[in-house]
Amino acid sequence: MVKRTSDLGAPADPSPDDDPGSDDGPLHDRVYRALRDALVTGRIVPGRAVTLRGLAQSLGVSPMPVREAIRRVSAEGGLVVGANRRVWVPDMDAARFDELVRARILLEPEAAVRALPHIDAARLDRLRAIDEAIDRALAEGDVEAYMAGNHRFHFEIYAAGPSRVLLPLIESLWLQFGPFMRSVYGRVGTAILVDHHVHAVEAIAARDADRLAEAIRADILDGMEVIDDTVLRRPTGSETSSSPESDPCLHVPG
């Protein structure tokens, strides 16, 4: 039997690692954060359906707040509703990947430059600490820690400014990247990744907007080109036929 629904890990766990975060705010908000976190860190794999009652039981809440959280996440592109009205983690293909990278390159340098004047010394120190944590995760090959650190690094920059428009757009892009990146790193490992964040840190310390934009752009392009050449534009589909279950998220057109 093949499970076609995703249960976010341990369903009946008394202390689940899908912790809805802090216990403040409405329940649907906590469910939203939990779902979003599971998506960004890649704990939910593409190709699996996300069911209302399943997710509700997995988080120990009623289906009602899950409904609103799913609607919210799907509005941000993290989930898609099929024609059957069932909710899926969207598959990645070369066209969507290209569009996502292009959107990131257009928006993130702009957001970084706009946030630059608001980055104080404390935040710069935090950025350096995150960068070191990323290096450790990279050295140890810890995929999840790397992804979490990378996310924190970028948004520690973008969220410095009072942005209320660019930031949600960029979060939507990361939300769409998360599940795909996780399975990619799970396959190719983190050894191929280089740390470009130090350039961004130097540019911020020097208050150099142009260099910061270029560092962000290079960071995005570098990581993405590796994925692009390694996974997405593979010439043959031989590996898919040899191990069909190990690659549930790639949908190479043609």
Added chain:
Amino acid sequence: MVKRTSDLGAPADPSPDDDPGSDDGPLHDRVYRALRDALVTGRIVPGRAVTLRGLAQSLGVSPMPVREAIRRVSAEGGLVVGANRRVWVPDMDAARFDELVRARILLEPEAAVRALPHIDAARLDRLRAIDEAIDRALAEGDVEAYMAGNHRFHFEIYAAGPSRVLLPLIESLWLQFGPFMRSVYGRVGTAILVDHHVHAVEAIAARDADRLAEAIRADILDGMEVIDDTVLRRPTGSETSSSPESDPCLHVPG
């Protein structure tokens, strides 16, 4: 007594003009489209609260699908939930306006260029027809017709391609612009607007990507600069004090 909740026009109208569109699909989807349309065409004014039961009664449905529609629209930035958990049409200020314009300039030329190869003769004809309708609306001073036509023109271009990433982002931006633009046009009129769409049509006919991108950029910048100088960066707040109710959407900082 001042009404603080928006009722989307006629509440008990047997044939409301807030038609949820085509009658297919789930109810919450129809409510979503109705709400989104009301926002984009500016039928809901900033500063008014959108209540669940009010909107439900206004559309003749139960509060349940309205809940999901509101959650969806708020995820796209068309509505904001206050600390009181009440839902408002967000106010516009100079900073948010600037960010919205910048995001439009970054994303829309890219989307247009990507869609260009997929624009066939039929779509080009449709674009010309929409452009003529816009000219008529402009000549007659019909604000709502102009806004609807302008929206249709841009998205007739962007939606030509198979975009599934850029398009939702751009729709989110328009959703945030809608209510503000409406009240702006209601004040300054449509006489100040110039039609830049003909340049885009020419560029499409010539298959010139650079000229198309430049036409889109000019169209955005021109319309926005007018607003910027006319309404947003007004030197004094004298008009606000003279007629406080006629200007419920502007929040000039400082």
Added chain:
DNA sequence: TCGGCAAAATTGTGATCACATTGACATCGG
């Protein structure tokens, strides 16, 4: 052994109800 076919379980959707909290309103005291 394999391909339809019907039964059963599961899913999303919508409605209704109960409850805590917020906001507005009227009343009362100064």
Added chain:
DNA sequence: CCGATGTCAATGTGATCACAATTTTGCCGA
């Protein structure tokens, strides 16, 4: 006449129930 305070309506939130559509499962016959 004005401000404080208590009351009451209204709002968002969450849960539960019913229903239709879809999916899965089990079974029978070829």
